Amino acid sequence: MPAYDDRSDIRAVPVHHHPSWAEDTPEWGIETLLSHVGTLTDPTTGAITTPIHLSTAFGHPGLRQSTGYDYARTATPTRDVLQDALARLDGGAAGFATSSGMAAVQLVVEALAQHGSRIVALEDLYGGSFRYLQVLKEEGAYDVDFVFGEDELRTALQTPAALVLIETPTNPMMATFDVDAVAELAHAAGALLAVDNTFYTPVNLRPLEHGADVALSSGTKYLGGHNDVSAGTIVVADPRLGERLQYRINTTGATLDPFSSFLLLRGMKTLALRMEKHEANAKEVAAFLESSEHVTRVLYPGRSGMISFDLAQDVDIAVFLESVRVFTFAESLGGVESLVTCPSVQTHADVPPETREKYGLTDRLLRLSVGIETAADLVTDLRQALEAGAAAAA
Ligand SMILES: *Cc1c(COP(=O)(O)O)cnc(C)c1O
Numbered sequence: 166m167p168a169y170d171d172r173s174d175i176r177a178v179p180v181h182h183h184p185s186w187a188e189d190t191p192e193w194g195i196e197t198l199l200s201h202v203g204t205l206t207d208p209t210t211g212a213i214t215t216p217i218h219l220s221t222a223f224g225h226p227g228l229r230q231s232t233g234y235d236y237a238r239t240a241t242p243t244r245d246v247l248q249d250a251l252a253r254l255d256g257g258a259a260g261f262a263t264s265s266g267m268a269a270v271q272l273v274v275e276a277l278a279q280h281g282s283r284i285v286a287l288e289d290l291y292g293g294s295f296r297y298l299q300v301l302k303e304e305g306a307y308d309v310d311f312v313f314g315e316d317e318l319r320t321a322l323q324t325p326a327a328l329v330l331i332e333t334p335t336n337p338m339m340a341t342f343d344v345d346a347v348a349e350l351a352h353a354a355g356a357l358l359a360v361d362n363t364f365y366t367p368v369n370l371r372p373l374e375h376g377a378d379v380a381l382s383s384g385t386k387y388l389g390g391h392n393d394v395s396a397g398t399i400v401v402a403d404p405r406l407g408e409r410l411q412y413r414i415n416t417t418g419a420t421l422d423p424f425s426s427f428l429l430l431r432g433m434k435t436l437a438l439r440m441e442k443h444e445a446n447a448k449e450v451a452a453f454l455e456s457s458e459h460v461t462r463v464l465y466p467g468r469s470g471m472i473s474f475d476l477a478q479d480v481d482i483a484v485f486l487e488s489v490r491v492f493t494f495a496e497s498l499g500g501v502e503s504l505v506t507c508p509s510v511q512t513h514a515d516v517p518p519e520t521r522e523k524y525g526l527t528d529r530l531l532r533l534s535v536g537i538e539t540a541a542d543l544v545t546d547l548r549q550a551l552e553a554g555a556a557a558a559a
Pocket of ligand 1: 265266267268291293294332336361363364382383384385386395396397
C-alpha cells in the first residue's frame with residue numbers, strides 16, 4: 166500500500182473540471198481523442214476550438230456562490246479544458262498543466278513526497294531533473310538515492326521510499342524500463358511511481374495503464390510540437406493525489422497561462438500524426454547511422470523520434486555541428502523541425518563528468534530529435550555533415 170495513504174498532513178483540495186468536457190466520455194481511439202481536444206467546449210457559442218479566457222478574476226453571482234471560476238491561479242476555463250484532455254489521454258483521474266516541465270517535476274516531488282522522505286531516481290534522468298534532485302539532496306530537503314539501471318533500482322527499493330522517479334526511455338541514453346515491473350517494486354517499498362513520459366508521449370506509452378501513479382512530461386517537447394510553448398503536464402491515477410497537487414499548485418502558482426494552454430491544446434490535435442512521422446523518419450535516420458563508418462554507436466529504442474549516437478574519433482564534432490543544414494544545433498526536442506544536441510555541453514552539462522562517463526554519456530555523444538521533414542533530406546544532411554567533419558579532422 167503506497168505510503169501516501171496515511172499522510173493526512175499533506176493538504177488536499179478538490180480538483181476542478183470543465184463541465185462540458187467531463188460529462189462527455191465516449192470510448193474513442195487516441196487519434197480521435199487527440200484531434201478533438203478542446204473541441205466544442207463552449208456551449209454558448211459552439212466554438213470548434215477552445216476560447217482563450219484571459220480573465221484573471223471571475224464574478225460571483227452572490228455570497229458564497231461561484232461560476233466554478235474565482236481566480237486564475239486556482240483555475241481558468243482554458244487550462245481546465247487542457248487538464249481534462251491530459252487526464253483523459255493518460256486514463257487518469259486528474260490532469261495538471263504547469264509553466265514548464267521542471268515545474269511539473271517540482272510539483273510532483275514537493276506535493277507528493279514529504280520533506281525529509283526518501284526519493285529514488287535514475288541517475289541518467291534529464292539533466293535538469295538530475296540537477297534539481299541533486300540540489301534538494303545537498304540542501305538536505307530529501308534523502309535522494311540515484312540509481313543506474315534496473316538492478317540498482319531493485320536493490321534501492323529493498324529500503325522503503327516515498328517516491329520513485331524514472332524516465333523511459335532515458336534522456337539521452339535511451340534505456341527503457343518495464344513500467345509494470347518498476348511499479349511493483351516501488352509499491353512494495355511503499356513508494357509512488359512517477360514516470361517522465363516526455364519522449365514517448367501517451368501515443369506510445371500510457372504509464373498509468375502499467376501501474377504508475379503519476380505520468381508527467383515536458384509539454385514543451387512533443388505535446389506542443391512546434392517549439393513555441395513552454396509547458397509541463399502531470400496526470401495522476403488516484404483522485405486523492407490530484408487533490409494534493411491541486412492544493413499545492415494553487416498555493417505555489419506555477420500554472421500554465423491561458424495562451425500557452427491554448428497553444429498546447431492546438432499542438433496536441435496533431436500529436437498522433439506527428440509521432441507517426443517522427444518515428445518513420447527516425448527509423449530511416451537510425452538505419453543510416455548504423456551503416457555509417459563515422460558513427461560508433463547508435464541508441465534508438467525503436468519508437469518515437471529520439472536517437473543518440475557516438476561520433477567516431479575521425480570526425481571533428483564542432484565542424485559536424487556547424488555543417489548541418491536541415492538539422493539545427495539547438496537544445497530541445499519534439500518539434501516538427503529536426504534538432505541536434507550535444508548533451509555533455511548542453512542538457513547534461515550539470516551532471517558531473519564522472520557520473521556521465523559511468524553511464525556512457527561521452528563527449529562524442531550527440532542526440533537527435535528527428536523532425537517531420539522529408540526523410541531523404543535528413544539522411545543527406547547527416548551524410549554531408551559527417552563527411553565535412555571527417556575532412557576537417559583528417
Ligand atoms: C525538457 C525535459 C524536461 C524539462 O522540461 P522543461 O519544459 O524544459 O522545463 C523534463 N524531462 C525531460 C525528459 C525533458 O526532456
